Amino acid sequence: MIKIEKRNDVSRSIYFLTPILAIFLTLIGGGIIFYILGFSPIEALKFFFITPISDLYGLSELLVKATPLCLIAIGLSFCFKSNNWNIGAEGQLIFGGIVGGGVALLFYNHDGYYVLPIIILSGAVGGMLFAMIPAILKTYFNTNEILVSLMLVYVAKLLLDYLVVGPWSNPEGFNFPETRQFSESARMPILFDGLRIHAGIFITLITVFLSWLILYKTYLGFQIKVSGLSLKTAKYAGFKGKTMIIIVFMISGACAGLAGVGEITGPIGQLHRNISPDYGFTAIIVAFLGRLNPVGIIFASLVVALTYLGAETAQIFLQVPKYTGQVFQGMILFFLLGSDYLLFFKIKFLGLRKNEL
Amino acid sequence: MYKLFLRSLISALFMLGFSLNANAEFKVGFVYVGPTGDHGWTYQHHEGRNAVEALGIKTTYVESVPEGADAERVIRQLAQSGHDLIFTTSFGYMDPTNKVAKDFPNVKFEHATGYKREHSNVSTYSARFYEGRTLLGHMAGKMTKTNTIGYIASFPIPEVIRGINAMTLAAQKVNPDIKTKIVWVFTWYDPGKESEAAQALIDQGADIIMQHTDSTAPVQVAEKAGVWSFGQASDMQRFAPKSILTSIIDDWAPYYVERSIAARDGTWKQQDTWHGLKEGMVAMAPYNSAMGSDLVKEVEQLQKDLASGKVHSFTGPIYDQKGNILVAEGAVADDGMLAGMNVYVKGVEGDIPQ
Numbered sequence: 001m002i003k004i005e006k007r008n009d010v011s012r013s014i015y016f017l018t019p020i021l022a023i024f025l026t027l028i029g030g031g032i033i034f035y036i037l038g039f040s041p042i043e044a045l046k047f048f049f050i051t052p053i054s055d056l057y058g059l060s061e062l063l064v065k066a067t068p069l070c071l072i073a074i075g076l077s078f079c080f081k082s083n084n085w086n087i088g089a090e091g092q093l094i095f096g097g098i099v100g101g102g103v104a105l106l107f108y109n110h111d112g113y114y115v116l117p118i119i120i121l122s123g124a125v126g127g128m129l130f131a132m133i134p135a136i137l138k139t140y141f142n143t144n145e146i147l148v149s150l151m152l153v154y155v156a157k158l159l160l161d162y163l164v165v166g167p168w169s170n171p172e173g174f175n176f177p178e179t180r181q182f183s184e185s186a187r188m189p190i191l192f193d194g195l196r197i198h199a200g201i202f203i204t205l206i207t208v209f210l211s212w213l214i215l216y217k218t219y220l221g222f223q224i225k226v227s228g229l230s231l232k233t234a235k236y237a238g239f240k241g242k243t244m245i246i247i248v249f250m251i252s253g254a255c256a257g258l259a260g261v262g263e264i265t266g267p268i269g270q271l272h273r274n275i276s277p278d279y280g281f282t283a284i285i286v287a288f289l290g291r292l293n294p295v296g297i298i299f300a301s302l303v304v305a306l307t308y309l310g311a312e313t314a315q316i317f318l319q320v321p322k323y324t325g326q327v328f329q330g331m332i333l334f335f336l337l338g339s340d341y342l343l344f345f346k347i348k349f350l351g352l353r354k355n356e357l
Numbered sequence: 358m359y360k361l362f363l364r365s366l367i368s369a370l371f372m373l374g375f376s377l378n379a380n381a382e383f384k385v386g387f388v389y390v391g392p393t394g395d396h397g398w399t400y401q402h403h404e405g406r407n408a409v410e411a412l413g414i415k416t417t418y419v420e421s422v423p424e425g426a427d428a429e430r431v432i433r434q435l436a437q438s439g440h441d442l443i444f445t446t447s448f449g450y451m452d453p454t455n456k457v458a459k460d461f462p463n464v465k466f467e468h469a470t471g472y473k474r475e476h477s478n479v480s481t482y483s484a485r486f487y488e489g490r491t492l493l494g495h496m497a498g499k500m501t502k503t504n505t506i507g508y509i510a511s512f513p514i515p516e517v518i519r520g521i522n523a524m525t526l527a528a529q530k531v532n533p534d535i536k537t538k539i540v541w542v543f544t545w546y547d548p549g550k551e552s553e554a555a556q557a558l559i560d561q562g563a564d565i566i567m568q569h570t571d572s573t574a575p576v577q578v579a580e581k582a583g584v585w586s587f588g589q590a591s592d593m594q595r596f597a598p599k600s601i602l603t604s605i606i607d608d609w610a611p612y613y614v615e616r617s618i619a620a621r622d623g624t625w626k627q628q629d630t631w632h633g634l635k636e637g638m639v640a641m642a643p644y645n646s647a648m649g650s651d652l653v654k655e656v657e658q659l660q661k662d663l664a665s666g667k668v669h670s671f672t673g674p675i676y677d678q679k680g681n682i683l684v685a686e687g688a689v690a691d692d693g694m695l696a697g698m699n700v701y702v703k704g705v706e707g708d709i710p711q
Contacts, residue, residue, distance in 0.1 A: 061430050161543055175514045267426035277423040312431055315419050316438055322420050
């Protein structure tokens with residue numbers, strides 16, 4: 001007979017160490033998968049996790065890939081910490097991209113230092129407004145924010161499709177579904193010649209710092225944490241739940257919108273139908289792997305970004321199927337949730353007692 | 358000073374990449390937009406790669422590369438890791454391909470279906486799929502009972518509009534009462550949307566379904582509804598054995614082999630390739646005997662004539678929907694007009710989405 005019991009005292013240091021354990025277990029699991037697929041596990045893991053970042057270009061690409069993941073995950077941590085399940089960051093990212101991209105097209109062939117800040121700001125506002133839809137529906141009409149935010153992803157995608165196919169498509173582009181390339185004034189400044197790492201990384205770092213400040217040093221942060229631990233306590237303490245819900249969604253949406261505008265003004269440089277390879281969904285893994293902690297999320301975004309780069313390198317050098325990258329992301333989450341379960345619950349093996357037979 | 362240092366460091370790294378290239382064996386890289394098992398677009402490019410590999414040339418591919426920010430990195434990595442010739446097989450790779458080509462002047466790049474060749478080491482290539490559409494139109498015009506042809510279209514780009522027009526013109530030649538109904542699905546691959554579109558067209562009286570999208574869903578819907586259909590990109594016969602009359606096959610193998618050998622032997626030159634039935638880049642799957650041996654013979658003859666140049670898909674007189682003349686009697690449309698085609702010919706219903 002097996003009995004599962006809740007643990008009373010959960011060690012804080014182990015709580016933050018389990019993500020590392022999960023990554024370690026993923027490496028072992030990944031090695032086994034590579035072995036079964038007929039590759040040398042050590043060599044495959046080397047191509048997966050070391051080769052991609054063994055030069056400057058690779059490191060820059062890692063940061064380019066991690067930047068949007070980190071931004072979105074930071075925003076999501078506000079929602080998740082306070083028990084608000086915003087699953088639609090992908091839609092908020094796309095909508096931020098649409099608004100920012102629209103402004104960039106408005107400023108086509110305009111020069112001036114003010115152009116880029118306006119675009120970035122409008123992208124953040126776009127994401128924020130889009131995230132307020134599920135928040136307001138939840139607070140005033142009692143709808144389920146998981147469903148609403150998820151379904152709005154498809155609304156944003158279809159809207160983007162419509163715009164790049166129709167009214168915003170490049171007039172010289174033979175009707176292909178894409179806009180013009182933005183002007184130079186609307187592009188994120190590149191930090192080093194020859195690399196793609198751009199000024200968006202500073203926005204991310206500032207956001208991380210601000211969110212740490214809000215979460216750990218303000219009354220709002222305290223409200224968020226208490227609501228996450230117990231909604232009843234929060235109510236009893238007299239917190240204004242509705243305002244807080246709307247605020248966390250706004251923060252989350254603004255972060256996703258920033259990520260979207262960072263992609264289109266950074267490495268992409270125009271609007272088309274594939275501005276995000278599902279960053280908004282992958283960021284959910286990043287948020288939990290980082291324990292909803294700003295510093296943890298930085299590391300988690302680097303690890304998850306590396307699984308993307310590694311999948312490409314492993315395919316180039318060993319022709320390992322590309323989808324192993326997704327398998328790795330899945331394994332990390334699986335091992336994290338698995339070790340969490342064992343962290344919060346203990347399993348007791350009891351002998352069969354006579355009266356139970 | 359610091360910037361200068363970094364710049365020289367980075368260029369030194371690039372140089373290192375080049376010097377490694379010079380010593381290493383000849384390698385060809387492929388970038389695919391979908392998985393190799395999609396039974397459509399990417400599958401056919403992968404078949405082309407297999408033909409290059411069969412020559413004993415080493416090849417590498419990366420599948421499912423999103424057309425966003427990731428494409429540039431993958432193309433650059435292939436260039437950096439000693440690939441001498443790189444095929445980027447989707448329209449969305451156009452700008453990334455040109456960007457990487459600028460930094461790797463010794464590597465050759467081949468971009469499918471694009472129109473930008475900004476550097477002397479970038480070529481573009483595409484197929485005259487419209488020649489296949491002419492054959493489809495001939496069969497459709499003869500086989501339809503309702504005089505209504507259903508057409509599932511992806512994006513209103515010249516390539517797709519050309520296909521619709523070529524098919525309609527050929528169908529009108531054998532059956533003047535023909536009507537072409539179009540559903541735009543705004544995707545290249547979405548089995549759900551494609552099957553809904555096929556069903557909608559059948560409900561509107563179409564008894565022929567053809568597609569300019571890549572999934573096998575439309576032919577499967579046609580098979581179930583008992584109407585005729587045509588496969589796209591690869592031979593889809595086994596997905597709808599009764600319904601499919603033939604498939605237009607994209608055969609990239611001859612081109613990939615030719616260009617790989619040219620790059621290996623140092624005879625590669627920039628070019629814009631547009632090959633059709635003649636060169637074999639467009640091929641037809643076996644014709645379904647259900648259409649009768651007479652029609653099969655007719656279509657086979659037409660296929661020969663298109664390949665030899667005796668018949669051209671766009672021979673005048675051709676009128677637009679309002680009745681204005683596009684191509685004069687006896688003349689044929691030139692490649693420039695075909696490349697930028699953005700109007701329907703007479704007999705196509707509806708407007709091009711703008």
